[in-house]
Amino acid sequence: MKKRPIPTLVPGMVTTVIPVFNRPEMLVSAVGSVLAQDYRPIEIIVADDGSTDQTPTVAEQLIEKNPDIIHYVRIENSGPGPAREAGRVIAKGEFIQYLDSDDRLLPNKFADQLAALNQHPDCDIAYGITRLVDEQGTVISEPFKWTDRKIDALFPGLLVDRWWCTHTPLYRRSLTDQIGPWCDMRWSQDWEYDARAGALGAKLVHCPTLVSEHVHHAGVRQTSGADWGRDPVRLRNRFDLLTTLWKNATKAGLPGEAQERQHFARWCFRIARQCGAVGLKSESAELLRVAKKASGQGVGSRGLAAYSAVGKMLGSRVTGRLATWLENYRVRPGKSTMNQSFEGQVGEQE
Incomplete structure (x- = not known):
């Protein structure tokens, strides 16, 4: 098998990897939220997980408008983990941002989180506050999960819940190279990914500003209709x-x-x-x-x-x-030892 060439790293660049499957309209919104960033240089990699609708055509239209920023890679349908990995391995950025196609970044995200990383060169990940919104942008919960808390390490909190969203953190490329490939788990692959970061002793720095929106919508999510206890x-x-x-x-x-x-x-x-x-x-x-x-x-x-x-x-x-x-x-179930981050909030755990 021919080895893929190692991409040339561009100092200061933020690469956003967006896995997508059959979400053309949401993809436009997600990409738009990255293009609206106050920070440059940026790169966007749309990682198509074998879409069967108009998503590839929409991605092509986005690339035509921003050919120097947006790139496209396609794989056979394998799940969000392999799709993110297809984007990660061709990323040129010194910093890596993951963004699901149904969520959005706020314009200040990269500027705020990069400033925090520059002020704390010993830290590997910067994260800010995420809020939960509906499809119309109405705020349902602010903050969402534990994203307003100052937490220095991923463990032991990850044993309770994945207490942030996939789009909340911004990673140094040096850390993602150490974490290695995304796994092919259909569910919770992002939780598993951060667990490996935690095992490496990744240090976190918190930004006390709103940086992203987790969108609660009527469309299909991986957890939709899940009966975890019987399947x-x-x-x-x-x-x-x-x-x-x-x-x-x-x-x-x-x-x-x-x-x-x-x-x-x-x-x-x-x-x-x-x-x-x-x-x-x-x-x-x-x-x-x-x-x-x-x-x-x-x-x-x-x-x-x-x-x-x-x-x-x-x-x-x-x-x-x-x-x-x-x-x-x-029998009534016993009282939880700890509250999970999403309790009392509308939305998905993963």
């Missing part, structure tokens, strides 16, 4: 995410007393029960093992021990179904 495909994806989060959290040097560990242990325990109920025996067993490690002797350790004992007698499928039935119909 084996989605549960395997969740298994991959949880085990990857734990692996990278331990690489990052997770404190033993971190409250986030207890939240994560409960989460693994719940998904382990759901995996067991649909016959994912090995995944259920591994998640129980991870939950025990995360919990130590903390919240839920007795429940974990009791569930494991019953599972040995009845099998993971019967035990998982029984536990799920009890949780849904007979």
Whole structure:
């Protein structure tokens, strides 16, 4: 196979990678929000994930108007991770911005976040405040998730939730080169990506300004119609995410007393029960093992021990179904150890 030439890095340039699948109108809005940036030089790479509608034609029209800024790459439909990767490997920018095609950047984003990175050369990622809006631009929640908080590192917070949106951070190219390729997970690939950044000890700097908008719309998102607790495909994806989060959290040097560990242990325990109920025996067993490690002797350790004992007698499928039935119909679920970032806000978790 012929090796792809390494792109020449342009100092100071920000490359925005926009994966898109069958969203021509939204693509125009997303690209427009990048072109409206107060900062230059910029580059936009539209990474088409095998669109079957007018998206390629719209992308071509955008390129005709801005041939020196916008570039196009197309792959067979593989999901947003491989699409972002197709853009990342040809990026020329010293800084990398990821933007989903249904969201928008605010004009000050690059200027504010680059100023923060210049003031803090030891930091790898700058992030600002994201707000949640509807399709008409009406503000639903400001700030959205934990983006108004000053947080110095990705872990241990990532064990609770991906507490920002894909478009919130701006990465140094030097960090994205270390993180490596995007994975091919259909869901939560952005969470997995930042987990690897966290394992590298990436340092964050916060900008106290609004920098992007997460758009809550009626169109299709990857999480639309998701029944995470019953679908084996989605549960395997969740298994991959949880085990990857734990692996990278331990690489990052997770404190033993971190409250986030207890939240994560409960989460693994719940998904382990759901995996067991649909016959994912090995995944259920591994998640129980991870939950025990995360919990130590903390919240839920007795429940974990009791569930494991019953599972040995009845099998993971019967035990998982029984536990799920009890949780849904007979027993109120326990109080969450920590609140997730999106609770009480309209929109998608991922």
